Amino acid sequence: MNILEKEITIYDIARKLNISAATVSRGLMNHPSVNVNTKQRIVETADQMGYRSNHLASNLRKKRSNIIGIIVGNLNSSFMSNIISGVDSVLSKANYNLIISQSLDNIDKEVNIAQAMYNNRVDGLLVSLAYDTENAEHFESFVKRGIPLVYFDRTFPHEQCPGVAIDNVKAAYDVTQHLIEQGCKRIVHVTAYRLSAVALDRFNGYKQALLDNNIPFDESLIIYTHLGMQDGEKAAHQILNMPERPDAVFAINDACAVGCLLELKKHGINIPEDIAVAGFNNDREASIVEPNLTTVNYKGYEMGEVAAQILVDRLNNVTDTVTDNKLILKSDLIIRESSLRKK
Amino acid sequence: MNILEKEITIYDIARKLNISAATVSRGLMNHPSVNVNTKQRIVETADQMGYRSNHLASNLRKKRSNIIGIIVGNLNSSFMSNIISGVDSVLSKANYNLIISQSLDNIDKEVNIAQAMYNNRVDGLLVSLAYDTENAEHFESFVKRGIPLVYFDRTFPHEQCPGVAIDNVKAAYDVTQHLIEQGCKRIVHVTAYRLSAVALDRFNGYKQALLDNNIPFDESLIIYTHLGMQDGEKAAHQILNMPERPDAVFAINDACAVGCLLELKKHGINIPEDIAVAGFNNDREASIVEPNLTTVNYKGYEMGEVAAQILVDRLNNVTDTVTDNKLILKSDLIIRESSLRKK
DNA sequence: TTGTAGGCGTTATCAA
DNA sequence: TTGATAACGCCTACAA
Numbered sequence: 001m002n003i004l005e006k007e008i009t010i011y012d013i014a015r016k017l018n019i020s021a022a023t024v025s026r027g028l029m030n031h032p033s034v035n036v037n038t039k040q041r042i043v044e045t046a047d048q049m050g051y052r053s054n055h056l057a058s059n060l061r062k063k064r065s066n067i068i069g070i071i072v073g074n075l076n077s078s079f080m081s082n083i084i085s086g087v088d089s090v091l092s093k094a095n096y097n098l099i100i101s102q103s104l105d106n107i108d109k110e111v112n113i114a115q116a117m118y119n120n121r122v123d124g125l126l127v128s129l130a131y132d133t134e135n136a137e138h139f140e141s142f143v144k145r146g147i148p149l150v151y152f153d154r155t156f157p158h159e160q161c162p163g164v165a166i167d168n169v170k171a172a173y174d175v176t177q178h179l180i181e182q183g184c185k186r187i188v189h190v191t192a193y194r195l196s197a198v199a200l201d202r203f204n205g206y207k208q209a210l211l212d213n214n215i216p217f218d219e220s221l222i223i224y225t226h227l228g229m230q231d232g233e234k235a236a237h238q239i240l241n242m243p244e245r246p247d248a249v250f251a252i253n254d255a256c257a258v259g260c261l262l263e264l265k266k267h268g269i270n271i272p273e274d275i276a277v278a279g280f281n282n283d284r285e286a287s288i289v290e291p292n293l294t295t296v297n298y299k300g301y302e303m304g305e306v307a308a309q310i311l312v313d314r315l316n317n318v319t320d321t322v323t324d325n326k327l328i329l330k331s332d333l334i335i336r337e338s339s340l341r342k343k
Numbered sequence: 344m345n346i347l348e349k350e351i352t353i354y355d356i357a358r359k360l361n362i363s364a365a366t367v368s369r370g371l372m373n374h375p376s377v378n379v380n381t382k383q384r385i386v387e388t389a390d391q392m393g394y395r396s397n398h399l400a401s402n403l404r405k406k407r408s409n410i411i412g413i414i415v416g417n418l419n420s421s422f423m424s425n426i427i428s429g430v431d432s433v434l435s436k437a438n439y440n441l442i443i444s445q446s447l448d449n450i451d452k453e454v455n456i457a458q459a460m461y462n463n464r465v466d467g468l469l470v471s472l473a474y475d476t477e478n479a480e481h482f483e484s485f486v487k488r489g490i491p492l493v494y495f496d497r498t499f500p501h502e503q504c505p506g507v508a509i510d511n512v513k514a515a516y517d518v519t520q521h522l523i524e525q526g527c528k529r530i531v532h533v534t535a536y537r538l539s540a541v542a543l544d545r546f547n548g549y550k551q552a553l554l555d556n557n558i559p560f561d562e563s564l565i566i567y568t569h570l571g572m573q574d575g576e577k578a579a580h581q582i583l584n585m586p587e588r589p590d591a592v593f594a595i596n597d598a599c600a601v602g603c604l605l606e607l608k609k610h611g612i613n614i615p616e617d618i619a620v621a622g623f624n625n626d627r628e629a630s631i632v633e634p635n636l637t638t639v640n641y642k643g644y645e646m647g648e649v650a651a652q653i654l655v656d657r658l659n660n661v662t663d664t665v666t667d668n669k670l671i672l673k674s675d676l677i678i679r680e681s682s683l684r685k686k
Numbered sequence: 687t688t689g690t691a692g693g694c695g696t697t698a699t700c701a702a
Numbered sequence: 703t704t705g706a707t708a709a710c711g712c713c714t715a716c717a718a
Contacts, residue, residue: 007488009711020689025713035687052484055462056408057711060399060694067442075431076644081424088418088445097463099410100443102431119398120440141395145350229627258631284572285631288601301419352695363705368697376703400695403710 008051016045028053059121068096068311069117070126073105073154079281079300083152086304087126094312096123105131111138118142124311129154131196136161148314152307154198159325164307166331168198171296172205174333175250175278178294180213182341184248184276187215190223190235190260191252202252202280221246225256232259239275240267247275248339254279254286254295261289261338276339291337298331351394359388371396402464411439411654412460413469416448416497422624422643426495429647430469437655439466448474454481461485467654472497474539479504491657495650497541502668507650509674511541514639515548517676518593518621521637523556525684527591527619530558533566533578533603534595545595545623564589568599575602582618583610590618591682597622597629597638604632604681619682634680641674 010024017024019038026034027042045051059065068091072080084100091098099122103110110130117125118141125142127149136156142149143160155163179187189206192199203222210217223238225231232251236259239246249264251257257279261271269275271291279286282297306329353367360367362381369377370385388394402408411434415423427443434441442465446453453473460468461484468485470492479499485492486503498506522530532549535542546565553560566581568574575594579602582589592607594600600622604614612618614634622629625640649672 007711010713011711021711022690022713023688025711026688029713033687038687050484052458053462054403054464054711056399056403056464057694058713060397060403060696060710061712061714063694065399074428075424076421076428077424078421081418081420081427084424084443085417085419085445088443092444097442097459098444099440100427100431101435101441102428115395116440119396121397121399141393255627262631284598285628288605288628288631290633350695354695364695365697365706366704368695369704372697378703381703397695400710401697403694403712404696404698406710 007054008046008049009054010051013042013045013049013051016049017041063121064123065121066096067099067120067122068124068126068308069099069101069120069122071110071113071117072100072102072128073130075100075102078283082300083128083304083307086301086306087308088304090305090308090312094315096312103130107133114138114142118147123147124315125149126307126311127151127156129156131192132194148311150307150311150314152303154196155326157326162310162325162327164303164310164327164329165198166298166303166329168201169205169208171280171298171331171333172202172250173209174205175280175294175296176206176209177213178333178335179248179250179276179278179339180209180215182248182272182276182339184341185215186218186221186244186246187248187250188221188223188235188239188246189250189252190225190232190256193224193226199252206250227253227256229255229259232256232261233263236260236263236267239264240269245275248277249275250278252280254281254283254293257293257295258285258289261293272337272339272341276341278339282334286334286336289338294336294339295334296331297334298329303329350397351389351392352397353394355392356385356388356394359392360384406464407466408464409439410442410463410465411467411469411651412442412444412463412465414453414456414460415443415445415471416473418443418445421626425643426471426647426650429644429649430651431647433648433651433655437658439655446473450476457481457485461490466490467658468492469650469654470494470499472499474535475537491654493650493654493657495646497539498669500669505653505668505670507646507653507670507672508541509641509646509672511544512548512551514623514641514674514676515545515593516552517548518623518637518639519549519552520556521676521678522591522593522619522621522682523552523558525591525615525619525682527684528558529561529564529587529589530591530593531564531566531578531582531589532593532595533568533575533599536567536569542595549593570596570599572598572602575599575604576606579603579606579610582607583612588618591620592618593621595623597624597626597636600636600638601628601632604636615680615682615684619684621682625677629677630679632681637679637682638677639674640677641672646672 010021014021014024024042027039101113107130149161151163155165223235261277278294280296282295286293286295353364357364357367367385370382444456450473492504494506498508566578604620621637623639625638629636629638
């Protein structure tokens, strides 16, 4: 339909300069054994003719794509975009391109994506598992072919595939311990409707802290829900309807905690005097809601950087980055007014 | 180092079945003229042997990559992750892969990325320009080769490249008009330190509304800044130090508006009685801060979907999606307590 | 320092 | 319905 410019190849350049395509190829890729003079002519002519190297062809020949795949449950959160931002910063420095797909927390889609990534011959893979994923067989083809795979956030224990995450048990333990120290005894835990590994870890941290403080675990204080702000509001209603009113809420993420906090306030509950509230993630809303939300801070950006760096190291056959096969990033308890009952 | 499985090619399958590679290829890609019987044998054997098609080779041969590039200023915002999420939903349905890069609002990096994308032979490109980008020459190679390019959010007017955005002039006009209707006369405008096209449009909307209401434009009420929450706090201090106190603030984004609002409150200003506040974007924090923030809503997810759909249509030679070359998405003024002085 | 030639794994054309 | 063959554009032994 249009008059499109023709693709320029190394052969076109070669013909114009009366040299061989091989020399052109070498000249273009800075091969040492090429005359500086010819090299300059090659580069200049390439520029003039508007030559653009065809990575498809060179990738096929070199059997590597310079593409890294990243699979996440859902892009649509500031936490994820921070991670990806961190990943991108490392990979673009190392001259890799990033192909992103989201599984929408659907395991079938995750399987498909994994296959597509393989077919595209990604050089490496970064994976945060879908919420329901319980095994990693669909990634075995990568392992078998020696394509490095690094898990992050929602990891899977695997001999050859390192994982980067935080210690969710400990972090949740610390939150709960802090609430107990503030004098709370009936602590509601708002968690996921279906326990992922991450949710389970936090659940266990919560339980352990209770145990260590001789507070009996009470299943009726656990609220299973989805994890949006509105779900937090619903949780607030459940809390308001409990026969014996709790004195604290520890939600598994900030969105949920904030929704809950705002709704409790709306119903005349004083935060933290009547009910203390804590969340997880240190999203921006945690420091906007009033009172500010006590939460757990861990940097998505950093996690992305670390995971990507491990991957790059593996691609370069530097394998000593991770001694153990799981790298635990630091996380911090951020204490703010929403849980501060004592002065 | 490891014992890695060998790559299976169509030749391996062909040899095993005593047929030609051509037939295998046809069988695998559902070519009509292949015996159902042989086809089944081919598919089965491929499965057995663990064959995985090599897109690199196929792409080279077919001269298309099934990859769409997307270039954004910064991934690191919920707005952007919404957009990408929308883009991904459309593209994955249309069987395209997505390569993402961020320019970090650096024009040199944007040029490099564009080249890399071209070298990777993306089939199409989605671009939100870097903050400082003022021309689009680095995308001309795409246009020349007939590779469809769609701008979104931060667009560039171009004959062949449609843009998807909102009407920033009108939206800002509406915000300002609303503030004026609430009785405000000295309205501070917090905008970007350096006016991008988007910022300029909003600026003009603001000015026009003043004009139409016979309020003189006052340059001393304009605050140029970066656009984070902390910058909003700083802006608050500037406002507090103004000789004559303003009665409203219209910030170019929510983060800034929220930071400003909170800081003003901290200094004893009543919102909206003393100073009304409005933002832009309807980020989550707008409905968390107290009082809730008046703002402009436009859905990133939808913008991503629309831009991607236009691109896919172009790839399929359906060009009538966009009559004009610029598609304006709807945006809505969301009026909340932070600006509601009249009941 | 340069050229020749072959192949990376597919697909498209043509002939059988 | 199938097979032989040639390309897609690049890289790399090997030879000159």
